[in-house]
Amino acid sequence: xxxxxxxxxxxxxxxxxxxxxxxxxxxxxxxxxxxxxxxxxxxxxxxxxxxxxxxxxxxxxxxxxxxxxxxxxxxxxxxxxxxxxxxxxxxxxxxxxxxxxxxxxxxxxxxxxxxxxxxxxxxxxxxxxxxxxxxxxxxxxxxxxxxxxxxxxxxxxxxxxxxxxxxxxxxxxxxxxxxxxxxxxxxxxxxxxxxxxxxxxxxxxxxxxxxxxxxxxxxxxxxxxxxxxxxxxxxxxxxxxxxxxxxxxxxxxxxxxxxxxxxxxxxxxxxxxxxxxxxxxxxxxxxxxxxxxxxxxxxxxxxxxxxxxxxxxxxxxxxxxxxxxxxxxxxxxxxxxxxxxxxxxxxxxxxxxxxxxxxxxxxxxxxxxxxxxxxxxxxxxxxxxxxxxxxxxxxxxxxxxxxxxxxxxxxxxxxxxxxxxxxxxxxxxxxxxxxxxxxxxxxxxxxxxxxxxxxxxxxxxxxxxxxxxxxxxxxxxxxxxxxxxxxxxxxxxxxxxxxxxxxxxxxxxxxxxxx
Amino acid sequence: xxxxxxxxxxxxxxxxxxxxxxxxxxxxxxxxxxxxxxxxxxxxxxxxxxxxxxxxxxxxxxxxxxxxxxxxxxxxxxxxxxxxxxxxxxxxxxxxxxxxxxxxxxxxxxxxxxxxxxxxxxxxxxxxxxxxxxxxxxxxxxxxxxxxxxxxxxxxxxxxxxxxxxxxxxxxxxxxxxxxxxxxxxxxxxxxxxxxxxxxxxxxxxxxxxxxxxxxxxxxxxxxxxxxxxxxxxxxxxxxxxxxxxxxxxxxxxxxxxxxxxxxxxxxxxxxxxxxxxxxxxxxxxxxxxxxxxxxxxxxxxxxxxxxxxxxxxxxxxxxxxxxxxxxxxxxxxxxxxxxxxxxxxxxxxxxxxxxxxxxxxxxxxxxxxxxxxxxxxxxxxxxxxxxxxxxxxxxxxxxxxxxxxxxxxxxxxxxxxxxxxxxxxxxxx
Numbered sequence: 029x030x031x032x033x034x035x036x037x038x039x040x041x042x043x044x045x046x047x048x049x050x051x052x053x054x055x056x057x058x059x060x061x062x063x064x065x066x067x068x069x070x071x072x073x074x075x076x077x078x079x080x081x082x083x084x085x086x087x088x089x090x091x092x093x094x095x096x097x098x099x100x101x102x103x104x105x106x107x108x109x110x111x112x113x114x115x116x117x118x119x120x121x122x123x124x125x126x127x128x129x130x131x132x133x134x135x136x137x138x139x140x141x142x143x144x145x146x147x148x149x150x151x152x153x154x155x156x157x158x159x160x161x162x163x164x165x166x167x168x169x170x171x172x173x174x175x176x177x178x179x180x181x182x183x184x185x186x187x188x189x190x191x192x193x194x195x196x197x198x199x200x201x202x203x204x205x206x207x208x209x210x211x212x213x214x215x216x217x218x219x220x221x222x223x224x225x226x227x228x229x230x231x232x233x234x235x236x237x238x239x240x241x242x243x244x245x246x247x248x249x250x251x252x253x254x255x256x257x258x259x260x261x262x263x264x265x266x267x268x269x270x271x272x273x274x275x276x277x278x279x280x281x282x283x284x285x286x287x288x289x290x291x292x293x294x295x296x297x298x299x300x301x302x303x304x305x306x307x308x309x310x311x312x313x314x315x316x317x318x319x320x321x322x323x324x325x326x327x328x329x330x331x332x333x334x335x336x337x338x339x340x341x342x343x344x345x346x347x348x349x350x351x352x353x354x355x356x357x358x359x360x361x362x363x364x365x366x367x368x369x370x371x372x373x374x375x376x377x378x379x380x381x382x383x384x385x386x387x388x389x390x391x392x393x394x395x396x397x398x399x400x401x402x403x404x405x406x407x408x409x410x411x412x413x414x415x416x417x418x419x420x421x422x423x424x425x426x427x428x429x430x431x432x433x434x435x436x437x438x439x440x441x442x443x444x445x446x447x448x449x450x451x452x453x454x455x456x457x458x459x460x461x462x463x464x465x466x467x468x469x470x471x472x473x474x475x476x477x478x479x480x481x482x483x484x485x486x487x488x489x490x491x492x493x494x495x496x497x498x499x500x501x502x503x504x505x506x507x508x509x510x511x512x513x514x515x516x517x518x519x520x521x522x523x524x525x526x527x528x529x530x531x532x533x534x535x536x537x538x539x540x541x542x543x
Numbered sequence: 544x545x546x547x548x549x550x551x552x553x554x555x556x557x558x559x560x561x562x563x564x565x566x567x568x569x570x571x572x573x574x575x576x577x578x579x580x581x582x583x584x585x586x587x588x589x590x591x592x593x594x595x596x597x598x599x600x601x602x603x604x605x606x607x608x609x610x611x612x613x614x615x616x617x618x619x620x621x622x623x624x625x626x627x628x629x630x631x632x633x634x635x636x637x638x639x640x641x642x643x644x645x646x647x648x649x650x651x652x653x654x655x656x657x658x659x660x661x662x663x664x665x666x667x668x669x670x671x672x673x674x675x676x677x678x679x680x681x682x683x684x685x686x687x688x689x690x691x692x693x694x695x696x697x698x699x700x701x702x703x704x705x706x707x708x709x710x711x712x713x714x715x716x717x718x719x720x721x722x723x724x725x726x727x728x729x730x731x732x733x734x735x736x737x738x739x740x741x742x743x744x745x746x747x748x749x750x751x752x753x754x755x756x757x758x759x760x761x762x763x764x765x766x767x768x769x770x771x772x773x774x775x776x777x778x779x780x781x782x783x784x785x786x787x788x789x790x791x792x793x794x795x796x797x798x799x800x801x802x803x804x805x806x807x808x809x810x811x812x813x814x815x816x817x818x819x820x821x822x823x824x825x826x827x828x829x830x831x832x833x834x835x836x837x838x839x840x841x842x843x844x845x846x847x848x849x850x851x852x853x854x855x856x857x858x859x860x861x862x863x864x865x866x867x868x869x870x871x872x873x874x875x876x877x878x879x880x881x882x883x884x885x886x887x888x889x890x891x892x893x894x895x896x897x898x899x900x901x902x903x904x905x906x907x908x909x910x911x912x913x914x915x916x917x918x919x920x921x922x923x924x925x926x927x928x929x930x931x932x933x934x935x936x937x938x939x940x941x942x943x944x945x946x947x948x949x950x951x952x953x954x955x956x957x958x959x960x961x962x963x964x965x966x967x968x969x970x971x972x973x
Contacts, residue, residue: 054827057948220802221818223814224698225699229815258868259827342815375831376831401810
């Protein structure tokens with residue numbers, strides 16, 4: 029015979045609380061916990077009763093539209109609760125903040141709703157309220173705003189039987205009264221998480237990630253092992269290469285060795301190279317002493333599998349215990365600080381590089397550093413392989429590109445030789461930021477090319493129209509001279525959309541005026 | 544009850560009684576907002592950082608109480624005792640305190656009444672100046688105690704320093720908890736803060752399960768104003784959630800816990816921090832993040848206030864992150880279209896398309912149809928009380944705060960002489 033599920037839910041919830049709070053007075057803590065639960069459950073019950081009683085439609089609270097927002101503090105009769113989550117009362121939106129209620133005390137909940145409330149209320153003895161049986165209900169105005177001495181001292185009736193009522197941390201039970209409320213959402217307070225604070229190393233003290241040599245098969249296996257993990261998915265080749273090199277071999281020679289222990293702090297992520305491991309979870313949230321302390325076996329992990337990935341983000345208690353089931357196992361281990369540092373150093377360098385590149389873009393010469401940072405923030409990296417066409421002559425132009433590494437060439441219909449070679453720091457397609465003219469030339473990758481790109485829409489969302497930005501430097505442009513008249517038609521020198529010369533010509537014109 | 548001086552009568556469309564009427568009936572609340580000159584303290588702010596040894600003559604020392612606390616004060620009847628005129632410029636009301644004198648306060652100057660909250664390395668106490676009569680109108684403060692040993696163990700020195708300097712910058716803002724002063728003793732750092740008796744919005748939300756549109760809009764509006772203010776000062780907050788939003792006695796928000804706030808200017812920063820359900824994709828994927836993370840979190844907050852649960856949740860944090868990175872949000876059908884729209888726009892992975900991060904910044908957020916009808920100026924002046932006004936029986940009523948176990952001490956908690964030697968320098972300028 030097994031224990032009832034509802035009971036197990038309660039016990040598990042209690043276990044979590046105990047683990048979280050580590051109370052000194054365990055018995056008192058448990059008593060408080062169950063008192064709170066009881067209260068919560070009864071509030072739930074009342075809510076559902078009031079929901080079903082059609083109480084929500086009787087809008088006696090019309091004068092206090094926001095009352096529905098609030099279910100009575102610790103008041104046990106959330107008179108307005110039936111309207112929870114519903115759309116705002118119609119017509120009430122003109123003066124949103126003027127309607128106000130004092131948080132209901134125990135004597136508020138009864139008022140306009142006494143008839144529908146009393147039966148339910150009487151059903152719950154511990155909820156009984158001395159005021160409840162005292163009709164007639166005051167009018168809403170009186171009810172809320174008359175000075176009834178609620179804030180004076182001494183003559184206030186202690187409304188509740190115990191301090192546990194005052195606790196706002198109610199763990200609502202899953203059997204929700206609201207249809208689309210998730211049944212598995214844990215309603216308790218959430219704690220903040222944080223990794224070690226890291227600062228990018230300055231340019232003169234280069235940081236080099238650790239490198240543990242691996243065979244190409246090992247590397248491929250590792251790559252496959254982490255490919256589905258979102259922490260690795262977006263890494264570029266450099267980052268990914270450094271991360272994989274930094275994985276350290278960790279032999280686990282014996283069977284029955286605990287690699288990680290549920291509840292312990294975690295600093296490492298592991299990939300299984302060889303051997304097999306079992307995963308145990310104790311529903312109490314951490315491994316306990318004793319025979320069954322590891323809890324239930326929930327899974328097993330074979331070569332290619334991985335575990336402990338949360339440790340790459342921040343220091344959190346391990347969610348499971350992992351134990352070896354074979355001998356001569358080999359793991360690859362990676363610690364959080366190394367992982368995060370690799371990502372940070374790469375990103376930091378790339379950002380600064382983008383900002384430096386952007387400074388060179390003529391049509392963006394008037395951007396202030398803050399704006400360049402914003403653009404750098406939004407640039408998306410892309411990689412093209414030799415021979416790939418990056419932009420195609422005649423296509424509509426949407427994006428602007430900066431070459432991060434590698435080499436590309438500009439080609440044009442009817443011309444056999446490439447017009448121009450583009451390398452690191454060169455940019456093209458920037459005219460797409462200005463107008464919708466089709467691409468005047470194609471750009472093709474010669475080697476493997478890493479690019480950063482941003483679309484016209486994105487650019488404009490961040491900084492506004494580029495034409496406006498160009499006008500900042502050139503009063504004449506503001507007076508109605510169209511900066512695009514020359515730019516739009518390819519000049520003889522560049523002859524393609526985004527050829528540096530064309531744009532420099534346009535921007536140069538602006539400068540000439542300024543000087 | 545000067546608290547009400549800046550209030551105007553409520554619009555006539557709703558039968559709200561004049562606010563002064565409201566407060567007349569609630570002397571305790573008014574009292575709370577008004578730290579009266581003849582009851583209370585004032586430590587001298589410029590002396591707080593220059594410990595002066597020697598007897599204090601059992602005299603009175605002064606401590607500026609900023610913002611909300613002195614809002615109601617008229618400024619008359621202030622008697623400044625001692626050599627205290629110079630360099631104050633706070634313009635604050637003053638609260639006097641026995642036995643402190645011209646030195647930094649210490650924890651002995653306060654009665655620790657009860658715990659208001661606990662964190663990984665901090666505990667927040669409700670305190671009143673010791674020796675002040677335990678009457679109902681004794682001035683109350685929140686005292687945040689941070690254990691040095693835990694700060695070091697969790698490598699949070701940087702964050703703690705940020706917290707104090709940022710709170711100082713934020714003093715004038717009505718919706719940010721007012722920082723009064725700080726000090727340290729051998730084992731702990733202390734931040735003396737304004738006490739917000741309404742407790743966390745979190746508690747109200749969980750009990751109400753969901754807020755209606757108007758309530759959600761009100762809190763979201765005040766938070767948006769805070770974010771605009773912080774971002775204008777180059778500060779990213781990084782831990783927005785209902786647990787960190789308190790209510791003052793009139794139901795306006797007070798943002799607390801600046802442990803993760805940081806001055807970033809226009810640069811990006813890299814330390815992963817926040818609360819799992821509220822982390823943005825760029826934080827999770829370590830792409831470097833900036834002020835845009837707060838707008839993402841505002842989207843999550845609006846969703847959670849409207850629905851009662853956050854848009855991305857799961858039993859395991861890692862699964863939450865997978866959902867955040869995937870970026871799919873499903874909305875309960877009952878949500879108003881404006882709510883869905885603003886959440887979608889704030890919780891946008893593409894930084895060039897995230898509301899608040901685009902050209903126009905936070906003002907674009909404030910202009911979103913979700914905030915239609917919000918009178919921003921009135922809101923900033925707190926003309927009307929909030930949608931939920933805490934019903935306090937007396938100013939020290941802590942019924943809106945959870946109950947916490949008293950602090951326990953264990954060997955791990957000890958800040959040894961060795962640690963002191965090695966690390967205490969990092970707290971020198973606290």
